Amino acid sequence: MNFSEVFKLSSLLCKFSPDGKYLVWSLEQPEWHCKIDEGSAGLVASCWSPDGRHILNTTEFHLRITVWSLCTKSVSYIKYPKACLQGITFTRDGRYMALAERRDCKDYVSIFVCSDWQLLRHFDTDTQDLTGIEWAPNGCVLAVWDTCLEYKILLYSLDGRLLSTYSAYEWSLGIKSVAWSPSSQFLAVGSYDGKVRILNHVTWKMITEFGHPAAINDPKIVVYKEAEKSPQLGLGCLSFPPPRAGAGPLPSSESKYEIASVPVSLQTLKPVTDRANPKIGIGMLAFSPDSYFLATRNDNIPNAVWVWDIQKLRLFAVLEQLSPVRAFQWDPQQPRLAICTGGSRLYLWSPAGCMSVQVPGEGDFAVLSLCWHLSGDSMALLSKDHFCLCFLETEAVVGTACRQLGGHT
Numbered sequence: 001m002n003f004s005e006v007f008k009l010s011s012l013l014c015k016f017s018p019d020g021k022y023l024v025w026s027l028e029q030p031e032w033h034c035k036i037d038e039g040s041a042g043l044v045a046s047c048w049s050p051d052g053r054h055i056l057n058t059t060e061f062h063l064r065i066t067v068w069s070l071c072t073k074s075v076s077y078i079k080y081p082k083a084c085l086q087g088i089t090f091t092r093d094g095r096y097m098a099l100a101e102r103r104d105c106k107d108y109v110s111i112f113v114c115s116d117w118q119l120l121r122h123f124d125t126d127t128q129d130l131t132g133i134e135w136a137p138n139g140c141v142l143a144v145w146d147t148c149l150e151y152k153i154l155l156y157s158l159d160g161r162l163l164s165t166y167s168a169y170e171w172s173l174g175i176k177s178v179a180w181s182p183s184s185q186f187l188a189v190g191s192y193d194g195k196v197r198i199l200n201h202v203t204w205k206m207i208t209e210f211g212h213p214a215a216i217n218d219p220k221i222v223v224y225k226e227a228e229k230s231p232q233l234g235l236g237c238l239s240f241p242p243p244r245a246g247a248g249p250l251p252s253s254e255s256k257y258e259i260a261s262v263p264v265s266l267q268t269l270k271p272v273t274d275r276a277n278p279k280i281g282i283g284m285l286a287f288s289p290d291s292y293f294l295a296t297r298n299d300n301i302p303n304a305v306w307v308w309d310i311q312k313l314r315l316f317a318v319l320e321q322l323s324p325v326r327a328f329q330w331d332p333q334q335p336r337l338a339i340c341t342g343g344s345r346l347y348l349w350s351p352a353g354c355m356s357v358q359v360p361g362e363g364d365f366a367v368l369s370l371c372w373h374l375s376g377d378s379m380a381l382l383s384k385d386h387f388c389l390c391f392l393e394t395e396a397v398v399g400t401a402c403r404q405l406g407g408h409t
Helices: 394-407
Strands: 045-048 054-058 064-069 075-079 088-090 096-103 106-113 118-124 132-135 141-145 153-157 162-166 175-180 186-191 195-200 206-211 222-229 254-259 282-287 293-298 304-309 314-320 327-330 337-340 345-350 353-358 369-372 378-382 386-391
Touching: 088 132, 096 132, 106 141, 132 175, 141 175, 153 186, 175 282, 186 282, 195 282, 254 353, 282 327, 293 327, 304 337, 314 345, 327 369, 337 369
Parallel strands: 222 314
Antiparallel strands: 045 054, 054 064, 064 075, 088 096, 096 106, 106 118, 132 141, 141 153, 153 162, 175 186, 186 195, 195 206, 222 254, 282 293, 293 304, 304 314, 327 337, 337 345, 345 353, 369 378, 378 386
């Protein structure tokens, strides 16, 4: 595993272009490719179009979205975008974009053709306060979910027909996260009650629900616990007199995984329920690229990542970190999960096992987020003010994971 030099970064704004050739600027030619200035309109969000030839900028107060063409330098404007958690989504083939809108105190969804940004469909949604929208990977169904105060998720066809509505319960905080399986066969809905409900694509009914208890009692479930491993100092490594303070860095502790014996009690966080956005419920969930696994995090058990076997609809493994999990993301090409916790380590899980990797560099490189390259052979690691690229050698990583699994590290 190799790492690039460190580059400057602002506000974790770093993402690979859809074709994998650019990271805001060219990876092969580091000089700037272009610069976009929204002027007095301001800028609160920016994203690539799937073809990698357009950039969509959202202006302050969500007054409009400006579509900039990097090829023709033409500009298009889209009015009334809604300020919500996830208000823009593209079909995987890049043909269509769905946009959440708010007009006259009502929620709408508009579908645009990305080739010329012309409006294709426009329909209102049966929501109190639309929070997010997400296309199924096959582009046939659009999921729309309501505010957390109203448990409701709606499924629409491409032409705007309502296919189904699902609600698990009433009179309590509802949906917190949503994720489609890459096969489009399953829709995972994470809720504030600490459960994930799996809907099927035929009837849009729930086929199972996954709870996240703080105690793991099933001996068939592998529980990996991260542990500190201080480096061993031989007598030959000691100096006399000892070095003065500030003379150089001390050896840093190493990290390893141990397989815990069940029953296992996971660290829990007591939520403050009388404040906004309480740390409860399923805040993160993501399917592996082959749809075999689902990774989740229950926000009041913040140090744990749960990996579920979707074929057998059961818990497969649990990883408990020393620090709260900040982000995780699947390798786009294989079932390999990368995890970061805000420290200077990168964690990788696969069905073969787990491994912990120290990110090199002067001082501690605090990994706050990460982003895989579409090839799966590299990823961008993001800290507050900097980022670096991590290059993986697939065979070496798998081999190391297998060795660590055998040694319980």
